[in-house]
Amino acid sequence: MMKDPVTTITGITYERESIEQWLLKAKDCTCPITKQPLPRNSEFLTPNHTLRRLIQAWCSANEANGVDQIPTPKFPLTNAHVQKLVKDLEFPQRLHKTLEKLHDLAKENERNRRCMASAGVPEAMVHVITKCFKPGNKTTSCYCLEKALRILRLLWNTANMVDNNKMKRVLGENLDFLESLTWVLQLQTKNDVKVTIANEAMPVMKLAIEAIDSTPLGNLKLEFFKVIVSVMRNRELSQHAIKSSLHVLIEMCALGRNRTKIVESGAVVELVELVLEKPEKNVTELVFILLAHLCSCADGREQFVQHAAGIAVVSKRILRVSPTVDDRALHIFSLVSKFSASNEVVQEMLRVGAVSKLCMVLQADSADIYDENGG
Template sequence: MTEVEIPQFFACPISLQIMKDPVTTVTGITYDRESIEHWLLKAKDCRCPITKQPLPRNSEFLTPNHTLRRLIQAWCSANEANGVDKIPTPKSPLSNANVEKFVKDLEIPRRFQNAMMKLHNLAVENERNIRCMASAGVAEAMVHVITNRFRQDKTASCVEEALRILRLLWSSANVVEKNHMKSLVGQNCDFLNSLTWVLQLQSKNNVKVINEAMPILKLTIEAKDSTPLGSLRLEFFRVIVSVMKNRELSQQAIKSALHVLIETCPFGRNRTKIVEAGAVEELIELALEKPEKNLTELVFILLAHLCSCADGREQFLQHAAGIAVVSKRILRVSPTIDDRALHIFSLISKFQHLMKLCKRC
């Protein structure tokens, strides 16, 4: 391949690689579809890389250059003996109309399963599909599927697919789309209960479902205001602590569980409920396993929050390894951990001092 000179007009101006799916922008410049779509998605100032003229972000304004694609394919075939790979004819890009049809099919019971399968396959295929699905209202549809399963039949059918699609949409969304999704789940009171139900239902059966649900729960909690967060029930925290105990889960799922507890800790009586759910003991056990730095920092941040209440300090002192695991992390991991560890010891020492004064009285 290095001995074959690629014709200059076959190379994408962005990637400088031979174009597999050439498309022409409104400025008249041709790029490889993948390269220009990535540029349109990531660029702060959406302009043509060559002419510097403004470009619409919507990839529907990209026109396939069929003539150039055929020339490239013919050239690749002619040079196959020299090590040049053939370029297959690309599939037509997904359109909003295609996606909207599948979303409508979700409302028809006999078409529901097939529509969910199609949407799931499209979501895992490529990022271009995910962006199209986001603009066609798939996020709203997935939230509706999950909450309906919770409200109506209490079965987990298709919940894993819905969670995975929603997570992919959320992780690939731009700022505007993420704000829309936060508003979508933040204003839906049933969605938080639905996710709690999913975690409780799958706590011992399906690790994959929990791995999908926990990052979404984290984002949902971050989108909620303080009023509903202050009225969370003890059962909610027991479910999250049980997730922390499951060592078969991904690191992302466990980190999400810690984030959820940190976010909810300051509201109402949540700190006491988290302690009652057994979080202090589990945090110490988790720290004893010497996890990676980011996870350890989350453990110490939450532990410092919980030690600010009497029940939390008492449980910390009751654990045989509490003092030891905190002291051994000082000056060994990160400044954040040093700060939280010293704060924990400060709270414990004050607590011990007050206990001594009470005994004297």
């Protein structure tokens, strides 16, 4: 039963949510009934007030039979309304209330989020977050940051609504936004901001890293990586925030001297400690991918073999988690065996059962090959 009937330019009435999804996703934007062309812009949909009143009257007449009332739908959000709210962000006295309104609209439904994304709200949130990055009224900054981060994450994460090419142009080679997020995460290590803000900031950091031009990312300072590693260390943060920190470090490994800086920031020790806590499968996979990257450099391997649980924890996870973990674990052992195979390391591999586990892998692979050949 329709709750918000709207009529297209072809004269056919549909439920608003259904036809909007069709207009958004259909390869050929045509009317499902008449097959005539339709504009993708949902602003060309006209509310069918007569049909809606008839449906509501029928619901009222059948309320005794358990039929629920259908509320009168809200007027759809328009680009003009959103753009007015974006302009209000420029006035400090309206900032709090405007951010609240935008946040409520973003939470309400997907249509609002699409409208907000096309009206420039993500770019406006980047501006608000960057503006907060300066000494001043900490209460105001924290409030603005939390709202702006939540709005940006809602828009960026929902059905890829944010145009990464547009965000790339907005962020460009200017690292102000990245520095703002780093500042927020740095405050959480000093307990100067709520955990909820850091939980919002780290996923946004991951999305920003994917959108920012890679050239300046190869010249980030050691302090940046220390902050990201501190997020990985903080068990009060959400799993999503910790996963985002791992994604960021993996993304950065291939750029400039970042791999060495990540090692210097103490990431290897923290990764081993994280695996010892037996995290969920996808976290373990990310840890092993990153650990394999870091063990490809001498300092990373040295930290790994010097950790009392390093070789043991990698050995124990082989054949227990996933093929991805097996592949990265074998790569780690390959690097250690090729470049760091001291007597102490060999003895440790024997002591913790790493050699036995490698034999089990050989046996499993041999059985697979044997079966494939029809044995």
